[in-house]
Amino acid sequence: MSQKLNRFPWVRLLLVVLFTVIAVFPFVWMLSNSFMSEKSIFSDPPKFIPDLLFRRGMFDNYRQVIGIYNFGHYILNSVLVVVFAAVGQLLVCSISGFAFAKMRFRGRNLLFSLLVLTFMVPVQVVIIPEYYLMMRLNWLDTYLPLIVPSFLAGAFGTFMLKEFYEQVPEALFDAGIIDGVNSLQMYATIYVPQSIAPIATLFIIAFMNNWNDLLRPMLYISKTELYTVTLGLTMFQGQYTSQWNLLLAASVLAVLPLIVVFIFCQRYIIENSMSSGIKG
Helix, strand or coil: CHHHHHHCHHHHHHHHHHHHHHHHHHHHHHHHHCCCCHHHHCCCCCCCCCCCCCCCCCCHHHHHHHHHCCHHHHHHHHHHHHHHHHHHHHHHHHHHHHHHHHCCCCCHHHHHHHHHHHCCCCHHHHHHHHHHHHHHCCCCCCCHHHHHHHHCCCHHHHHHHHHHHHHCCHHHHHHHHHCCCCHHHHHHHHHHHHCHHHHHHHHHHHHHHHHCCCHHHHHHCCCHHHCCHHHHHHCCECCCCECHHHHHHHHHHHHHHHHHHHHHHHHHHHHHHHHHHHHC
C-alpha cells in the first residue's frame, strides 16, 4: 500500500486534504453558526454564510454569553481546576513511573499490574462510593473532589512514563549512583529533564480530560458561581428548547483554551512521537 502511495503522490495529498477537511469541518461549522441569529441557524434552505457576519450585532451572541451568562467566570473556574488537577497528575505519574521503572522493591510487578488494572474500570463503577466519600469529607460544593483524585491515581500516565524511563540509558542511572545522589535527586535532576516531551503530552491529555469532564462537576457542584465550563454549557439547553446560537458561541469560547494549550505544547508532542517511533 505504501509503495502505491509513493508511486502516486497525488493520492497521498488527496487523502491528507480529505482527512483534514473532515477533522476541521465541525469546528468551522460551530464557529460559523456562532455568528448567526437564532432564527437563521435552522433556516430552510440552510445558510452557510452567517447572517450577522460583518454586520451590526455580529458579536451579540458572545456579548450575551459573557455578559449575561457570566461564561468568562466559568472558564476561569475550569482553568483553576484543570491546572491543579493536571499538575497533580503529572507529579504523581512521573514519580510513580520512575519508581516502577528504575527502583527495585518487593511486589513491584504486582502493584504495577493492579494499577494498570484500575485503568480498565469504568468511572461509573466507582462514582457512587466516591460520591459517598466526598460527602463524608464535607467536600461537596468545593473543587476538592475535582482536584484531589488526580493526586491519588493515574494509571495511563504512570504506564506511559514508566515505558519512557525504561528507555533512558542505564549509564545515566549508574552515573547518578557514582555521584552519590539519592533517588529523589536522581529523579529531579536526571530523569525529569529527559522526559519533558512525554510530560508535555501527558499534560495535554490530562488538561483535555479534566476540561471536558461533566460527570463529576455535575455531581459535586451545585452553586452557580462554582460552575465549570461543561456545567456552564448546560445552561443553554432546556428540556424542550435550546438556545443554539448562544450554545455555539459558548462552545467556541470553551474550545479556545484547549487550542492555546495544544499550540504551546505541540513541539513537545511531535518530539515525543518521533522519539517513540525511533525507540520502537
